[in-house]
Structure formats: C-alpha cells, structure tokens
Amino acid sequence: MHILIIGAAGMLGRKLAAHLAARGTLNGQPITRLTLADVVAPTAPGFAGQTATMTIDLADRATATALAALRADVIFHFAAIVSGEAEADFDKGYAINLDATRALFDAIRLDVQAGSPVPRVVFASSTAVFGAPFPAKIPDDFHATPRSSYGTQKAMAELLLCDYSRRGFLDGIGLRLPTICIRPGTPNKAASGFYSNILREPLVGLPANLPVPDTTRHWFASPRSAVGFFDLAASLDLTTLGPSRILNMPGLSATVAEQIEALRDAAGHDAVRLITHNPDPVIAKIVNTWPQDFDTARATALGFTADASFDQIIATHIADELGGAL
Amino acid sequence: MHILIIGAAGMLGRKLAAHLAARGTLNGQPITRLTLADVVAPTAPGFAGQTATMTIDLADRATATALAALRADVIFHFAAIVSGEAEADFDKGYAINLDATRALFDAIRLDVQAGSPVPRVVFASSTAVFGAPFPAKIPDDFHATPRSSYGTQKAMAELLLCDYSRRGFLDGIGLRLPTICIRPGTPNKAASGFYSNILREPLVGLPANLPVPDTTRHWFASPRSAVGFFDLAASLDLTTLGPSRILNMPGLSATVAEQIEALRDAAGHDAVRLITHNPDPVIAKIVNTWPQDFDTARATALGFTADASFDQIIATHIADELGGAL
Numbered sequence: 001m002h003i004l005i006i007g008a009a010g011m012l013g014r015k016l017a018a019h020l021a022a023r024g025t026l027n028g029q030p031i032t033r034l035t036l037a038d039v040v041a042p043t044a045p046g047f048a049g050q051t052a053t054m055t056i057d058l059a060d061r062a063t064a065t066a067l068a069a070l071r072a073d074v075i076f077h078f079a080a081i082v083s084g085e086a087e088a089d090f091d092k093g094y095a096i097n098l099d100a101t102r103a104l105f106d107a108i109r110l111d112v113q114a115g116s117p118v119p120r121v122v123f124a125s126s127t128a129v130f131g132a133p134f135p136a137k138i139p140d141d142f143h144a145t146p147r148s149s150y151g152t153q154k155a156m157a158e159l160l161l162c163d164y165s166r167r168g169f170l171d172g173i174g175l176r177l178p179t180i181c182i183r184p185g186t187p188n189k190a191a192s193g194f195y196s197n198i199l200r201e202p203l204v205g206l207p208a209n210l211p212v213p214d215t216t217r218h219w220f221a222s223p224r225s226a227v228g229f230f231d232l233a234a235s236l237d238l239t240t241l242g243p244s245r246i247l248n249m250p251g252l253s254a255t256v257a258e259q260i261e262a263l264r265d266a267a268g269h270d271a272v273r274l275i276t277h278n279p280d281p282v283i284a285k286i287v288n289t290w291p292q293d294f295d296t297a298r299a300t301a302l303g304f305t306a307d308a309s310f311d312q313i314i315a316t317h318i319a320d321e322l323g324g325a326l
Numbered sequence: 327m328h329i330l331i332i333g334a335a336g337m338l339g340r341k342l343a344a345h346l347a348a349r350g351t352l353n354g355q356p357i358t359r360l361t362l363a364d365v366v367a368p369t370a371p372g373f374a375g376q377t378a379t380m381t382i383d384l385a386d387r388a389t390a391t392a393l394a395a396l397r398a399d400v401i402f403h404f405a406a407i408v409s410g411e412a413e414a415d416f417d418k419g420y421a422i423n424l425d426a427t428r429a430l431f432d433a434i435r436l437d438v439q440a441g442s443p444v445p446r447v448v449f450a451s452s453t454a455v456f457g458a459p460f461p462a463k464i465p466d467d468f469h470a471t472p473r474s475s476y477g478t479q480k481a482m483a484e485l486l487l488c489d490y491s492r493r494g495f496l497d498g499i500g501l502r503l504p505t506i507c508i509r510p511g512t513p514n515k516a517a518s519g520f521y522s523n524i525l526r527e528p529l530v531g532l533p534a535n536l537p538v539p540d541t542t543r544h545w546f547a548s549p550r551s552a553v554g555f556f557d558l559a560a561s562l563d564l565t566t567l568g569p570s571r572i573l574n575m576p577g578l579s580a581t582v583a584e585q586i587e588a589l590r591d592a593a594g595h596d597a598v599r600l601i602t603h604n605p606d607p608v609i610a611k612i613v614n615t616w617p618q619d620f621d622t623a624r625a626t627a628l629g630f631t632a633d634a635s636f637d638q639i640i641a642t643h644i645a646d647e648l649g650g651a652l
Contacts, residue, residue: 146488
C-alpha cells in the first residue's frame with residue numbers, strides 16, 4: 001500500500017507519518033511506500049518500506065498532476081494556508097486552499113477516468129466553515145456560512161470532495177478538526193495560540209498569558225487524537241456515509257478554568273501561578289465568535305474518539321512531547 | 327445607471343431586459359445604458375437609452391475582464407449550464423457555473439480594488455443546492471448538500487458571492503428560484519418540463535402528458551414573479567442582510583391536482599381532457615427528490631412576493647404570453 005501525505009512537514013502531517021511508519025500497516029495491510037510532500041522539505045520518519053520526500057509548490061498546477069501520477073492508494077491532504085494568512089492574502093488563500101485542492105482532485109479524476117484505481121482521499125477541513133450564531137451543539141449538517149475566506153475555501157473544497165466522491169472520481173472523506181491542544185513547539189501568533197500556551201509553557205516552568213476570561217469555552221482534541229482521526233478515516237468503509245462525506249470530529253468541550261485545573265492537578269500551584277491574566281480585547285473578540293461544542297454522533301458511531309478530559313490531554317502531552325515526565 | 331445582464335438571451339434574462347427597458351428606471355433612478363450579453367446574440371428590447379448586445383464565451387477568461395470593464399452599476403448573472411447538461415458534461419458545468427462565475431467576481435474585485443465603484447451583483451442560484459431528506463419547509467439556512475454537480479457549482483458560487491461581498495469587492499445577492507411555471511415556448515426535455523406543459527399546451531388546445539401522480543407537490547413561481555425578484559434584488563439596501571447574501575425566493579407550493587383544477591377554472595373540462603396520464607418512472611424518481619415547500623420569511627420581510635394561486639399563475643400566462651385571452 002502506497003500512502004501520500006500532502007502537507008507532511010506540518011505538525012499533524014509529521015505525527016501521522018511517524019505513526020504510520022512505526023506501525024507499518026494501514027487497515028491491516030502492509031504499507032510498502034510512503035511519500036511525504038510539502039512546500040518545505042518534509043523529514044522522513046524511520047521506516048522499513050520505501051520512503052520519498054518531495055518539495056512541492058501547490059500553486060503550480062503541474063504539482064497536482066505529479067502527485068496524482070504517484071497513484072497512491074491513500075492520499076492525506078493537510079496542505080493549507082491558515083486562517084489569518086488567507087484573510088490577509090486573498091489571492092494566496094484561494095490559490096492554495098481552493099485551486100490547489102481542486103487541481104489535486106481533478107488530476108486524480110483524470111487518472112481514474114483513464115483507468116487508475118479510485119484512491120481514498122482524506123481531507124483536513126475545519127470548523128471555520130461554520131459561522132455564528134451557533135446552536136448549543138453544532139451538528140454535521142449545520143449550515144456552512146463562513147465568516148472568513150479560509151472558511152469559505154474549506155467549505156468549497158468540502159463541496160468538491162462530496163461531488164467528486166458521488167461521481168466516483170475519488171473516495172473522499174473530510175474531517176472538521178477541533179482546535180489541537182496542546183500544540184507542541186513555541187508560542188505563535190494564532191488567535192487560538194493561548195489555549196496551548198497556558199498549558200505547554202507552565203508545564204516546563206515558563207510563563208504564558210491568558211488574554212480572555214477563564215469562563216471561555218472551546219472545543220479541543222490532542223495531537224494524538226487528531227492522528228487517530230486521520231488513521232481511522234483512511235481505513236473506514238465509506239459506502240454507508242451517504243451524500244455528505246464531511247464529519248465533525250469528536251472533541252472535548254472545556255472552559256479555560258477546566259484547562260487550568262487540569263494543569264494544577266498535573267503540575268501544581270506553582271505552574272498555575274505562571275499564567276498571567278492580561279486581557280486582549282482583539283483576541284477576546286475573535287474567540288467569542290468561535291464554536292464551543294459539537295454534536296458528533298455520526299463520527300462517534302463510525303468509531304472516531306477523542307480525549308475524555310484535560311487531565312488526559314496533559315498526560316498525552318507529557319508522554320509524547322516531554323519524555324514521559326515533568 | 328448602467329445595467330448589465332449576463333445570460334440575456336435566456337427566458338428570464340429577456341423578460342427582465344424588456345421589463346427594465348419598458349420602465350426605464352431602477353430603484354427610482356433612470357437607466358441610461360443597458361448591456362445584454364449571452365453566448366447567443368441577445369435581442370435588445372425597445373429602449374430610449376443606450377443599448378448594446380454582446381455575444382460572449384464565458385469559458386474564455388478574457389470575457390470576465392471585458393464584462394467587468396464595462397463598470398456597470400448593476401450586474402445580473404443568469405448564465406449557467408443547466409442541471410442535466412452539467413451532470414452529463416462534468417468539465418463544461420464546472421467551467422461555466424463555477425469558473426466563469428468566479429472569473430467574473432474576480433474581475434470585478436480587481437476593478438474595485440483599482441478604484442471602481444462597488445457594483446450590485448444579482449446572482450441566479452438554485453434550490454438544487456439542497457439535497458433530500460428535507461424538512462416540511464426548507465429555510466434559507468438549511469444545509470447545502472447538493473445531489474448534483476450543478477447544485478455543487480451553485481453552492482460554491484453562493485459561498486464566493488458571500489465572501490466577495492463580506493470583503494467589499496462586490497455587493498452581492500443570490501436568489502434561489504422556484505421552478506418557473508408556466509415556462510413559455512415549446513415542450514423541452516427537462517425533467518420538470520411537464521409542470522409547464524400540462525398547462526401551457528392545453529390552454530392552446532394541444533395535448534400534454536403528465537408522467538407523475540397528481541398528488542405530486544412542488545414549488546412554483548411565474549416568470550413575472552421571477553422578474554420581480556431580480557428587479558427588487560437590484561434595488562434593496564443589503565447592509566442589513568448579514569453574512570448570508572443568499573435567499574430562498576417565495577413561491578407557491580402546490581400539487582399537480584391543484585394545477586389541473588386551475589386549468590379547469592380557466593379553460594374548462596375540454597382543456598383538462600387534453601392531459602394524458604402515461605407514468606414515467608424515470609421522471610417520477612427524479613421529481614420525488616425535489617423540494618416541495620420553503621420557509622421564505624427572510625425574503626418576504628424584504629418585500630419579495632410571488633403568486634398566490636395557480637389561478638393567478640395561469641392568468642399571468644394568458645396576459646403575458648397569449649395576448650390577454652384564450
């Protein structure tokens with residue numbers, strides 16, 4: 001089985017590649033070949049099979065043709081311009097999040113129409129396809145009325161994925177991910193960054209600022225859970241999914257106060273005291289438009305599972321990123 | 327005021343052009359210039375102002391630039407590959423319904439970013455963006471899960487229209503039209519054709535076949551109502567519409583039996599006896615997946631109105647198409 005990961009240098013792409021390489025199988029079948037593509041050179045994990053890395057420019061339409069020509073059995077498509085950049089650079093956001101995605105689907109279609117087997121395509125979508133006001137729990141079929149160009153591009157790509165799947169040009173599934181927490185690495189400028197910062201930094205004795213009230217509720221999954229979503233999505237029989245191939249992934253709805261109590265349980269009062277409380281009205285305004293909870297009955301019935309508590313999310317971070325202990 | 331109609335050779339484009347030319351104003355302002363564009367040469371109505379017709383190829387990207395360069399104050403965009411053809415010719419459907427629409431919006435954006443005034447763009451969308459199962463009455467914000475490539479392309483264009491409007495690149499509104507009935511002309515092969523055929527043909531003494539049970543319910547508006555929708559949509563202040571610029575248009579939910587009783591009222595038993603009842607399971611299967619009724623509270627609050635009864639729809643047809651009498 002040949003697996004292609006597009007966007008393999010990103011956090012989830014890297015973790016998924018490492019996970020698949022370590023197990024060496026997908027859905028019980030041996031992985032013989034792993035191709036990792038990204039705009040910056042991906043790092044190949046240790047792997048017994050054949051591994052290739054590709055540095056690609058998705059804005060170049062020839063890239064889609066080259067990727068489809070690999071005739072991978074499973075294609076994970078993570079590559080995207082993130083929300084803030086897609087809003088700041090209108091052309092770039094549409095070029096990558098819409099045009100490159102469509103070019104990829106279309107190159108696959110032409111290959112399939114020429115006789116190639118239909119590949120599984122697992123697409124990373126986003127809850128940004130939804131816009132406030134929200135119900136208490138957002139179902140899969142809540143209307144997609146995005147409030148950003150990024151959300152618009154993801155919603156358009158979802159529509160394409162469903163139409164191409166319906167026509168038999170690819171076997172697609174799209175996953176709308178919760179906010180990934182605890183995101184490893186260093187603090188970044190994403191509006192959502194503080195949700196990870198206030199745990200990751202104090203866990204290693206560093207300060208972090210909380211710019212919103214601790215009553216703020218949001219929707220989370222650990223990186224390990226997210227890798228599990230993509231792994232399962234690549235393995236499922238999708239013939240019973242019906243016309244919508246897009247699923248809200250399960251997650252944990254929690255307040256910042258609950259995050260902080262889990263930090264206290266794991267690392268004590270001193271860690272919690274490293275959190276400063278300097279309000280940022282700009283971030284608060286953005287965060288207040290974000291969803292807080294989802295109805296994920298459809299994904300749960302298919303076997304997708306996420307973290308049960310922030311204690312578990314923190315334990316996962318300590319195990320996966322901090323060598324197992326503080 | 328300069329008005330551009332793209333798709334001006336089609337039934338609604340022609341009727342709208344004639345309506346605007348006859349009145350000579352839009353929203354109380356004089357229309358000084360009317361540009362009619364279509365893939366086949368449009369016919370210009372009698373008009374006191376400046377009229378131009380353009381034969382255009384929307385698959386050619388230069389067309390969008392040329393249309394935007396006209397700097398019309400109001401742009402009506404009717405041009406589309408219809409449902410059946412978009413399903414049969416995948417590339418053509420996407421090329422016109424998605425790519426040409428996006429190229430138009432993008433050419434307008436570039437002009438606006440270069441300093442041109444923001445035009446009103448009125449886009450003809452479709453209830454084909456929705457897919458069964460439906461609620462009793464479909465609201466504006468029912469999820470768009472199309473069951474056709476045509477519906478997918480219209481849903482993607484709606485998302486673009488909303489994003490371009492949100493960013494201030496155009497001032498857009500999209501109208502999801504009921505099935506137009508009574509469609510003038512000769513019987514065509516559209517699956518929905520019989521809804522018009524069973525009235526239009528017997529009204530002039532000709533036979534027509536009903537391929538479905540007379541209990542079949544559907545959603546209708548007369549051509550005159552549809553022209554009224556576009557006229558009003560060009561005139562409204564849209565600043566209060568919020569993030570979704572897409573509206574289900576009002577219509578009449580009626581059964582075939584109700585259509586037939588209105589025919590009997592207007593033209594007597596002999597006219598009704600011209601309807602044959604040869605079931606067509608292929609058409610019945612398609613029609614059974616179509617919506618039957620809509621919640622159009624949002625459009626109604628903005629002043630959009632449709633026909634109150636099939637008696638009225640038939641009277642309108644007699645007035646507009648048959649010279650006022652049978």
